[in-house]
Amino acid sequence: MSDAPPVQPTSASAVVDADVVDACIVCGGAYRPSKLPGLFQCENCKFISADLSIPDEELSRLYGEDYFHGSEYLDYVAEADSLALNFRRRISVLEKLMPNLASAELFEIGCAYGYFLQEIAPKVRKASGIDISGDAIRRAIEDQRVDAVEGNYLDTDLGRQVDVITMWDTVEHLKRPDLFLEKTAHDLRTGGLVAVTTGDIGSLNARLQSKSWRMIHPPTHLHYFSVPTMKKLLEAKGFEVIYVAHPGNSRRLRSVLYFLTALKGNKRNIYEALKDYRLFNLNFTVNLFDIMYVVARKR
Numbered sequence: 001m002s003d004a005p006p007v008q009p010t011s012a013s014a015v016v017d018a019d020v021v022d023a024c025i026v027c028g029g030a031y032r033p034s035k036l037p038g039l040f041q042c043e044n045c046k047f048i049s050a051d052l053s054i055p056d057e058e059l060s061r062l063y064g065e066d067y068f069h070g071s072e073y074l075d076y077v078a079e080a081d082s083l084a085l086n087f088r089r090r091i092s093v094l095e096k097l098m099p100n101l102a103s104a105e106l107f108e109i110g111c112a113y114g115y116f117l118q119e120i121a122p123k124v125r126k127a128s129g130i131d132i133s134g135d136a137i138r139r140a141i142e143d144q145r146v147d148a149v150e151g152n153y154l155d156t157d158l159g160r161q162v163d164v165i166t167m168w169d170t171v172e173h174l175k176r177p178d179l180f181l182e183k184t185a186h187d188l189r190t191g192g193l194v195a196v197t198t199g200d201i202g203s204l205n206a207r208l209q210s211k212s213w214r215m216i217h218p219p220t221h222l223h224y225f226s227v228p229t230m231k232k233l234l235e236a237k238g239f240e241v242i243y244v245a246h247p248g249n250s251r252r253l254r255s256v257l258y259f260l261t262a263l264k265g266n267k268r269n270i271y272e273a274l275k276d277y278r279l280f281n282l283n284f285t286v287n288l289f290d291i292m293y294v295v296a297r298k299r
C-alpha cells in the first residue's frame with residue numbers, strides 16, 4: 001500500500017519529560033492566578049492555562065473509552081456526517097494554501113475515529129495519524145480503514161518529513177503544546193504546513209461569556225489560546241502564520257434529529273422513520289466566531 005516506513009515509538013531515553021511545567025509555555029513568563037477561577041495567566045504574554053500539575057497518567061486516563069462515549073463527545077459516530085462537512089471546508093482551505101496538496105503527505109495528530117483521515121485520504125498522496133486513545137484508533141482502523149496508530153506523538157519517530165500536519169481541536173488538550181509544535185516543525189519539510197483549530201479566548205464571545213465560556217473545562221482543556229498567543233508560540237517554534245480564520249460549525253439537520261429523538265428522547269424508531277426525508281440533508285452553520293483555524297508554514 002505504502003512505501004513509507006511505519007510509525008514506530010522511539011526508545012524510552014528519547015522520551016521528553018513533559019510532566020514538568022513551571023513557566024508559561026508560550027514565552028517562559030511566570031503564571032499567576034487568572035481572574036477566571038481555577039485558571040492561571042502568564043504575567044508577561046497573558047496566555048491562560050489550567051492547573052498543569054495534573055500527572056500524565058491521570059491525563060491518559062481521561063481519554064479512555066469513556067471519553068469518546070461520554071458526555072463530552074456524546075455520540076461522535078452520530079455526528080460523523082456533520083463532521084465530514086466541517087472537514088471538507090478545512091480541506092478546501094488547505095487546497096488553496098498548498099496548490100500541490102494532491103502530491104503531499106499528511107499526518108494528523110489526535111486523529112480520533114479517523115473521520116478526517118478518511119475525508120483527506122483520497123485528496124493527498126498519503127495520509128496517516130496518531131491518537132492517544134486506543135479505543136478510537138481501533139475504530140479508525142476497523143471502521144474507517146485509515147492508517148492510524150495508538151500512541152503519544154511526542155514519543156513517536158515518524159522516520160521521515162511530511163508536507164502537512166493537522167491538529168484539529170487538539171492543542172487545548174495537550175499539557176505541552178509547545179513541545180508538540182516543536183516536534184511538528186522537526187517533522188515537517190521546509191515550507192510544510194501545520195494546521196490547527198482551537199478555541200479563541202480572545203474572541204468577543206469568550207470575553208462576554210467569561211468563566212461560563214463553553215470551551216473552559218479543565219482538565220480536558222488545559223490551554224486557552226488567543227490569536228496573538230497562538231501566533232507567538234508558532235513563531236517561536238519556527239513557523240510563519242499564513243492564515244487565520246474563525247469558521248462556523250456546520251451541522252446536518254439529520255444529526256439534530258438524531259440528537260433529539262434517538263439520544264435524548266430514547267426514541268430510535270422515530271429517528272428511523274424520519275431520517276430518510278431529504279429535508280434532513282439540509283445543513284446549517286452556527287458561528288460564534290470563537291474557534292480559530294490557524295495555518296502556519298515552516299520557515
Ligand SMILES: [Zn+2]
Pocket residue numbers: 024025026027028029042043044045046047
Ligand atoms: Zn507567557
